[in-house]
Amino acid sequence: VGGGVAQRLTSHPGMESRAAIAPDGASVAFTASYEGPAEAYVMPLAGGLPRRLTWDGDQALVVGWTPDGKVLVATDALATLPDDQLVTIDPADGARTRIPLAQAADGAYDDAGTLFFTRLRSQGSHTKYYKGGTAQNLWKLPKGAAEATPLTADFAGTSRSPMPWRGRVYF
Numbered sequence: 001v002g003g004g005v006a007q008r009l010t011s012h013p014g015m016e017s018r019a020a021i022a023p024d025g026a027s028v029a030f031t032a033s034y035e036g037p038a039e040a041y042v043m044p045l046a047g048g049l050p051r052r053l054t055w056d057g058d059q060a061l062v063v064g065w066t067p068d069g070k071v072l073v074a075t076d077a078l079a080t081l082p083d084d085q086l087v088t089i090d091p092a093d094g095a096r097t098r099i100p101l102a103q104a105a106d107g108a109y110d111d112a113g114t115l116f117f118t119r120l121r122s123q124g125s126h127t128k129y130y131k132g133g134t135a136q137n138l139w140k141l142p143k144g145a146a147e148a149t150p151l152t153a154d155f156a157g158t159s160r161s162p163m164p165w166r167g168r169v170y171f
Contacts, residue, residue: 018062029062029071040073042091053089110164113143129157136160
């Protein structure tokens with residue numbers, strides 16, 4: 001916002017997407033296809049070499065960060081069904097922790113630690129009022145809660161990409 005010189009961070013010919021800046025502003029996590037399938041990587045925001053965080057072999061998509069500085073990734077590597085699950089990965093040591101949800105594909109944490117998420121992976125189209133079987137709905141899982149609750153169950157269309165900010169959730 002204050003200006004400055006834009007700086008290229010990566011130079012690999014592979015596809016890079018889904019960049020998310022760490023809460024402390026020191027690192028950026030992203031999804032890249034450097035060695036075949038899409039995997040999660042992290043690197044210093046000031047520049048440097050990307051470090052691979054996942055070896056899932058299919059599609060590990062960076063979703064964002066947790067308030068305590070872990071990378072939030074959607075992957076189907078741990079699922080028993082063909083659905084995504086959210087995991088956190090500590091960029092310091094690579095420790096992986098599964099979020100206790102059977103299905104979760106997209107999500108974001110608020111400052112209090114509540115996770116807002118969708119159960120299904122994006123169905124791919126950007127149809128404004130898509131109402132098919134893969135329509136996404138928003139859910140919330142407060143920190144320490146045993147069960148998630150739906151937020152947009154009364155809306156027949158798609159609700160996705162939650163963004164908590166100042167006590168509200170935008171999507």
